[in-house]
Amino acid sequence: MMAAARTRMFPMRDYDLAATLTSGQVFRWQRHESGWIGVIGKRWVRLQADPSSIVAETAEPVADWGWLADYLQLELDLKTVLRTFPDDEPMRAALTACRGLRLLRQDPWECLASFILSSTKQIPQIRQIVSLLCERYGEALAVPEGRAPTCAFPAAARLAQASEGELRACKMGFRAPFLLATARKIAGGEFDLGRVQTLPVEAARAELMTLPGVGRKIADCVLLFACGCSHAFPVDVWVQKALRQLYFPRQRVRLPRLHQFAASHFGPNAGYAQQYLFHYMRLLRKRQVCLS
DNA sequence: TACCAGGAGAGCG
DNA sequence: CGCTCTCATGGT
Numbered sequence: 104m105m106a107a108a109r110t111r112m113f114p115m116r117d118y119d120l121a122a123t124l125t126s127g128q129v130f131r132w133q134r135h136e137s138g139w140i141g142v143i144g145k146r147w148v149r150l151q152a153d154p155s156s157i158v159a160e161t162a163e164p165v166a167d168w169g170w171l172a173d174y175l176q177l178e179l180d181l182k183t184v185l186r187t188f189p190d191d192e193p194m195r196a197a198l199t200a201c202r203g204l205r206l207l208r209q210d211p212w213e214c215l216a217s218f219i220l221s222s223t224k225q226i227p228q229i230r231q232i233v234s235l236l237c238e239r240y241g242e243a244l245a246v247p248e249g250r251a252p253t254c255a256f257p258a259a260a261r262l263a264q265a266s267e268g269e270l271r272a273c274k275m276g277f278r279a280p281f282l283l284a285t286a287r288k289i290a291g292g293e294f295d296l297g298r299v300q301t302l303p304v305e306a307a308r309a310e311l312m313t314l315p316g317v318g319r320k321i322a323d324c325v326l327l328f329a330c331g332c333s334h335a336f337p338v339d340v341w342v343q344k345a346l347r348q349l350y351f352p353r354q355r356v357r358l359p360r361l362h363q364f365a366a367s368h369f370g371p372n373a374g375y376a377q378q379y380l381f382h383y384m385r386l387l388r389k390r391q392v393c394l395s
Numbered sequence: 396t397a398c399c400a401g402g403a404g405a406g407c408g
Numbered sequence: 409c410g411c412t413c414t415c416a417t418g419g420t
Contacts, residue, residue, distance in 0.1 A: 127401055128401090218401075218402095219402095219403095221400095221401055221402080222400090222401080222402035222403065222415095223399080223400050223401090223402055223403095223415090223416090223417095224400060224401080224402095224416095224417080224418085225399085225400045225401090225418075225419065225420095226400090226401075227418090227419080228400080228417070228418060228419080229400095229401080231418090232417095271416085274416080274417065274418085275416080275417090276415070276416025276417055277403095277414085277415035277416055277417095278402095278403095278415090278416080279416090281403080315403090315404095316402085316403065316404090317402095317403080318402060318403050318404080319402090319403095320401075320402060320403085321401090321402075321403085324401075337401070338401095339400095339401035339402080340399090340400075340401070340402085341400095341401065342401080357410085381401070385401095
């Protein structure tokens with residue numbers, strides 16, 4: 104048994120931490136000097152990546168780092184996942200552009216709440232809303248000496264006590280009543296997020312979609328980013344654009360057909376492939392990738 | 396200024 | 409069923 108320590112080095116290859124933390128699956132990580140500072144559960148965490156390892160630092164000594172290995176999915180063999188992607192031109196381009204991109208394993212409530220806030224918002228705005236929410240409703244956390252104070256993501260029970268007006272003051276606009284109603288269903292025990300994780304994907308999706316403000320896309324985000332359903336394939340405006348442009352050029356294809364195509368074309372880790380397409384499209388827009 | 400953003404839900408024919 | 413409109417807010 105290793106002694107409890109505040110830092111730990113994990114040997115790791117093929118892990119692009121920057122791409123992973125900025126690819127629109129999580130909204131709280133901040134680049135700081137040469138590393139990343141964020142919160143996992145009720146722990147302040149700093150991550151530092153180099154080509155062969157990830158070094159983690161916490162505020163208080165840790166004996167069992169399993170929670171971090173789980174969050175970062177350190178034991179996942181990326182090459183095995185990538186081999187299940189279809190060998191077509193769009194995927195090859197996305198793979199080249201996004202080498203080392205990973206999927207995290209998030210807390211279901213934080214993921215659900217964050218994506219309820221995500222609808223028709225740009226990622227920097229989602230980050231701002233989530234930041235305000237944590238600052239105003241989250242539990243204060245221990246941080247190392249000299250570090251800025253930070254808070255946990257607020258529990259459903261805490262948000263359930265807020266008023267719609269207070270939530271709107273966090274700049275979430277028309278999403279406020281959705282988040283509030285969902286928080287109250289979960290806090291009141293009317294909806295069991297833990298049980299959803301034990302259901303087959305289709306049943307879990309249907310269950311999630313009974314929550315206010317949760318449609319197909321947000322349900323799929325929770326399934327993929329928090330429940331480990333690597334087949335779940337969230338289709339947002341960017342992924343729609345990617346699928347239409349790359350796979351159905353000059354055709355009129357409706358959303359249900361895109362879902363059907365995605366489910367059959369991208370294999371058992373379709374959701375993983377989806378994240379590569381999403382990130383690839385964003386890199387293209389920012390012109391940070393070569394087209395040829 | 397006009398348009399768009401990791402959508403969902405309601406109303407319409 | 410398929411389409412359109414609305415819902416806040418901030419960025420380009």
